[in-house]
Amino acid sequence: MLVHICCSVDSHFFLKRLREDFPDETLTAFFYDPNIHPYSEYSLRLLDVKRSCRKLGVKLIEGPYDFEVWLDAVKGYEREPEKGMRCEICFDRRFEISAKKAGELGEKRMTTTLLVSPKKSQEQLLKTGRRVAADYGVEFVYVDYRSSGGTQLQQQVSKKEALYRQNYCGCLYALAQQREQQKMPAAELFSPICSSILPASVEERLNMYEKRLSIEDKGGNYRIFRHKFMNYRLKYGWVKQKGEILPSHILPYSYMKRRRCKGKTEYIEDGLGRLLREEILLLTLERYNRLISADYSCIRELIYAPPSFEEDLKVRDYLGMGARDISPVIILERIPEGSLEVCIDSEIYPDVREKLVVM
Template identity: 70%
Template sequence: MLVHICCSVDSHFFLQRLKEDFPDEKLTGFFYDPNIHPYSEYRLRLLDVQRSCKKLGVALVEGEYDYERWLAAVKGYELEPEKGARCEICFDRRFEVSAKMARKLGEKRMTTTLLVSPKKSWEQLLKTGRRFAKEYGVEFVPVDYRSGGGTQMQQQISKKERLYRQDYCGCLFGLVQQREQQGKPADELFSPLCGSVLPGSIEERLRMYEKRLELEEEGRGYRIVRQKFLNYRLKLGWVRQKKETLPSYILPYSTMKRRYTKGRVEEQSEGIGWFNREEIRLITLERYNEIAQSAYESVSELLYAPMPSETDLKVRESVGLGLWDLSPLIVLERIPEGNLEIFIESEIYPDVREKLVVL
């Protein structure tokens, strides 16, 4: 039986039940989720599914991440709510590809772990699964593992197995709608060109779960704990003088009340300049290098290969900006004389991140 897999939280419990109910059936997992965005989230979910299937002794096949085709398929349905028309198109795509894979592998039956998700429409899944299974000559197996306390048991197993519990379905459009309802930024979509790992980001979680696998292979104990913290995302920022944009690096937790201001440096000392607006401080690249123990030759180099965020926080503290200080701190090649224009659009918000504690 080919089992289409969407995520480990659904698949682990689902596969366990399938093994119990179909003891003579050889199960093959098929991870096919072109709707998941961004790609780092796709990699994270695949990583956890691989771990889960290995534990259960189930072979796993990875499908193509054809995200562009998925986008084309749901064009015009971007604003549909979850369980609406966009989800139906998404199911069509995943079921059709899964049915093709089942036939290619010589499987006579197919099913999907989507059936166990309480956030998915059972009727939609049943209708779509049967249609494409019939079209490609395989049997669709519509098992119901939600009822009879199944959902509660699934949650317990997920906790026990320490599976990655994502907090959105995976779809870009569903994510944006969900974050708007929560009044939070969709920070999953923030991905700096420099490739740096932002606090609380998917990339940070991916690194943590990769490290978790290493610990398990070494037989070392660990805990995954959740931590509340104040997160920060820089959306846009620049410094200009006489209409010319100066290379600038804006450190984390730099915020401005009105986003834009115009003024000049009132005084400077030892590579630090005090601006006369918005409590802004400017720091030379030379002073930054001294504090961060780095060797950047230009601000542009710093922009495209920055230090870890922890280092930037230490730099802030070293120039007198303490733990709760949200004053902007900006790195420039030198402290300029004359008028400057500064624009910073950023967001600070309560968030939760996962941390790996090695025992």
């Protein structure tokens, strides 16, 4: 039987139950989920599914990540709520490719781990699954592993196996809607051009789960802890003089309530200056280089290959600013005389971060 897989939290429990109920079937897992965005989140979910299938001894096949085809398919349904038309099209697409794969492999039956997901409509899955599978001459197997305490049992299994638990369904539209309701930025969609790793980002989690896998492979012990902290995302920012953009680098936790301001510059000493508005601190690249022992030749170089987020943050310490200081700190090639216009659109918000502790 071909089993379409959506994520490890659903698949680990589902595959175990399926094996009990269909002992004569050889199960083949098929990970086809081009709906998952961004790609790093897709890689993370796949990584954990690989780990789960390896533990269960189930063969896993990865489908194509044809994200653009999926985007085209759901065009016009971006604002639909979960369980609406967009989801039906999403299931259609994933089941169609799964049914094709089942046909290619000579499988007569297929099913999906989405059936165990508490947030999905089983009626919708059943309707779509049966229709699509029939088109390819495959039987869609419907099982209900949610009722009679199934969901609680699934949660226990997920906890015991330390599976990666994502907190959104998968697509960028559901993510944006969810974060809007939570009044939180859709931090998963931030991707700096320099590809640096932001705190509590998908990339940070991906690195951590890869490390976890290598610890497990070596037989090591570990724990994953969660902790609350104030997170930061810079949406955009710039510095202008007489309408011309000046190359600049904005330090993490730089925040301006009004987002824009205009003021005169004042040179203080030794590569340090300030803008006489919004408590903005200006730092020359030369002073910045000295503080972090770097040798950036221009701001552009710094923008494309900055130090890590944590290293960058240390500059605030070196400048004697407190841990809770959110004054904007801007690095410029030189501190210009006259008036500057500054724009910083950033968010500081409570968040949760996972931490891997090797025992």
